Amino acid sequence: MRIITTLFITLLSIQAHAEEILKYTHGPDSLVQDGVPQGTVTQHQFTTSKVYEGTTRDYWLYVPSQYDPKTPACVMVFQDGGSYVSLTRDFRTPTVFDNLIHKGEMPVTIGIFINPGEFAPKKEGQKPRRNRSVEYDTLSDAYARFIIEEMLPEVGKSYNLTDDPKGRGICGISSGGICAFTVAWERPDVFHKVISHVGSFTNIRGGHAYPSMVRLEEKRDIRVYLQAGKRDLNNRWGSWPLGNLQLATALGFSGYDYKMVVGEEGHNAKHGGAILPEMLRWTWRDYPGVKPLKEETRTQYLQQDYTLLTEMNERR
16 A cells, blocks of 8 residues: 555656646746837738739738838748737747847847638638648748748838848748748748747658758758757657757758757647747847847756657657
């Protein structure tokens, strides 16, 4: 009986420790701060795409209070824009932008938060047909053309956006993460900076090929930050943690400016949302006018021990 009791207490202790590890919290840079000017967020709809003809989509624009029309602003594009622009969900990007821009840790940047396209229902009572996987998971230049030929000019009608690729970043989660990488891979002359949260570098539509492509093809002038989770998906399309690891090692082999962090979470935005300020600081670290990056704070969120990924297979 004593052995059973001891074992039960040990299991409870392990469970409590696991729950503690999985509890990612927002730091001050993800929270509204007194004295920090807040940018404006407006919602729009785009219905005239020629690349994805017949689709409609919502998008949001974040414009920092420091924006001056006389000076071209940097720009970041976010896929699954509704989740990134929300002030109550995991990323809270407008608040993060407010705080980092105010402190000079990233440049004055306009955020474009774009939802996937949808096709209108064919019959009354049916739901719209989402075009997300076609847009995000396909390895081609189509989505890059959509952003460069349609969305940037649309926003450029109202705001002065930089044409410097080093002043342009693109970000996404899951299929939106591989989409962000694809845009920069296809058009490094337009987008230099990539942030991917639990990116789907798996065989949904051929994305598992990227590690080999990175090793074999000419090096692109892009900077890549990958966030992965030890408890991410492992299914018929592949292993998400290992897919990210394979891409990271390929980027390292080929001499790219990249970083990868591995957390304890699964296929969600808890870890990525907690470290978004750190990811943005690193991504913009040497842009003109931005404060130099101090020695990175080592927190429970910033783990770079790739051997952690091997534990995933032991759990399956």
